[in-house]
Amino acid sequence: YWSKCAFCTHSLAYGLPYQVRDTEKILDDVTELSQKYGTTHIAFSDEGTSPSVINKLSDEIEKHGHKIKFSTSIRPEKQFTPELCRKMAAAGFREVYIGLESGCDRVLDRIRKGTTVTDSVGIIRNIYEAGIWDHVYVMFGFPGESMAEAHQTFELILRHKDIIRSLGISNFSVGRNSLVMCHPENY
Numbered sequence: 001y002w003s004k005c006a007f008c009t010h011s012l013a014y015g016l017p018y019q020v021r022d023t024e025k026i027l028d029d030v031t032e033l034s035q036k037y038g039t040t041h042i043a044f045s046d047e048g049t050s051p052s053v054i055n056k057l058s059d060e061i062e063k064h065g066h067k068i069k070f071s072t073s074i075r076p077e078k079q080f081t082p083e084l085c086r087k088m089a090a091a092g093f094r095e096v097y098i099g100l101e102s103g104c105d106r107v108l109d110r111i112r113k114g115t116t117v118t119d120s121v122g123i124i125r126n127i128y129e130a131g132i133w134d135h136v137y138v139m140f141g142f143p144g145e146s147m148a149e150a151h152q153t154f155e156l157i158l159r160h161k162d163i164i165r166s167l168g169i170s171n172f173s174v175g176r177n178s179l180v181m182c183h184p185e186n187y
Contacts, residue, residue, distance in 0.1 A: 008178065024060070051084060055079075072096060075098075077119075089131050101137065103154070110187070139171065
């Protein structure tokens with residue numbers, strides 16, 4: 001739904017425009033899959049489930065009394081308040097993958113992430129305090145990132161090791177048809 005990050009090509013793989021599936025249909029799928037395969041955990045394979053979708057889904061899961069555990073990926077957005085994170089936990093969300101990308105606001109701006117370091121740390125804390133496992137993704141080597149800026153990401157990880165439960169680290173690579181590939185002069 002974001003489709004603005006300069007490195008990302010996921011929206012190209014899935015096709016445009018982004019569409020939100022009806023919450024009732026999602027729950028019908030959850031019910032069918034859990035009964036058919038006897039599963040107790042469902043991972044939503046959305047590259048970034050929006051706060052509004054998670055909010056609606058959590059309400060509906062609670063209403064239907066599902067006892068299934070869920071995981072999903074998110075962008076660290078301000079709407080992931082302590083209240084929403086507690087609601088997610090009550091609905092069965094047990095693991096959230098968070099695309100932090102960098103511990104430097106200038107790099108986040110270059111990436112076109114649409115987030116800030118301060119807000120992201122707050123959201124990671126909200127998820128942690130709600131009892132949901134957080135897996136934080138960071139990336140090094142985005143074009144124009146200095147060694148000092150990369151060091152800010154290392155420092156952020158160390159400073160918040162009490163709330164970052166697991167970590168995925170990658171090196172930047174140029175994705176086919178990403179903004180970086182299509183407009184290298186901007187990077």
